[in-house]
Amino acid sequence: MNRALNIAIQGGPASFHETAAKQLFPAAHLQMVSCASFPELCEALESGLVDFAVMAVQNSLAGPLLPNYGMMDQHGLSVLAERWLLLDQTLMALPGQKLEDIKEIWSHPIALLQCCDYINKQAGVTTKETSDTADTARILQEGQITGVAAIASRKAAELYGLEVLHHNVANDVENYTRFVVLSREKSTTEGNKATVILSAAEVKDSMETILERVENGLELTMLQPLPLENPGQPEHWVLELEGDLAGEIAQALEALSVVAPNLNVIGRYPKAEAPLPQDRLAGCLSPIVKAQIELV
Incomplete structure (x- = not known):
């Protein structure tokens, strides 16, 4: 019998990360290793505690999780695959609680951001950030906490016996998050998508090359500065390019390496079909880059 693959995820049972991991490894026997934070997830993978990690990197409403790209670079991790997951952000509370009983809404800060329109309409209700959506549901159930609702998946409501107060509370029901598989080893796959980290100077020097590639059929789906730690x-900056053929990505990276010799290719992997058009994915391109692309 093959041993289980140990997969690091942010959060616990019924979390969106767990669902994504099961979809990304559909035929494997998995042992989930729950991590309280993204830094802990990256450290678990780098140290060899787990075989792979699954990490969210982008949301269609909240935009890219830019610090996560910086962590990939910092820990020397590589992207092997990606998948988009439709999130069913659901408002839930202890059985017997009604919407008018709720004084606080707890969830992960990204989930709160995805649902801010709904939250802002709830008069007198405040929010509290937590480390994970599903774990928040568990805390409410175990502590029998009244007057508080959690935003998490329907699976979390079922697992922890909470009552659904409102379905689909995200700003848009088409609320997708992109998850990636991370490895300690560099991918040998010649995929039709690439994630690259470049210095600001290299971005400036390579912009003409990037725009040439966009003009010749590749799609620039991410170009944003990473937050500074110190x-x-x-x-x-993080850059992501997509093409129809793996060879097109290989040629683009070869051309980029000439003007940006220190670029770090985080991964070349098969692109997942984006569920929404590029113009509906928040915050992927900096305003300056958008303006330059429009001139191409």
């Missing part, structure tokens, strides 16, 4: 730290 003052005075060199600025880096």
Whole structure:
């Protein structure tokens, strides 16, 4: 019997990360290793505690999770695959609680951001950030906490015996998050998508090359500066390119390496079909880059 694959996820049972991991490894026997944070997830993978990790990197409403790209670079991790997951952000509370009883809504900060329109309409209700959506549901159930609702998946409501107060509370029912499979080993796959980290100077020097590739049929789906951890730290950007053929991506990376010799290719992997058009995916391209692309 083959041993189980140990997969690090952010959150616990019934979390969106668990669902994504099961979809990304459909034929494997999996042992989920729950991590309280994304740094803990990356450390678990880098240390060899787990075989792979599954991590969210982008949401269609909240935009890219830019610190996560920086962590991939910092820990020397590689992207092997990706998948988009439709999130069913659901408002839930202890059985017997009604919407008018709720004074606080708890959830992960990204989930709260995805549902801010709904939350802002709830008069007198405040929010509290937690480390995970599904784990928040568990805390409510175990603590028998009244006057508080959680935003999590329907699976979390079922697992922890909570009552659904409102379905689909995200700002848009088409609320998707992109998850990636991370490995300690560099991918040998010649995929039709690439994730690259470059210095700010290299982005400036390579912009003409990037725009040439866009003009010749590739799609630039991400170009954003990464947040700085320390003052005075060199600025880096994350770039993602997609094409129809793996060879097109290989040629583009070869051309980029000429003008940006220190670029770090985080991964080349098969692109997942985006569920929404690029113009409906929040915050993927910086305003300056958008303006330049429009001129191409």
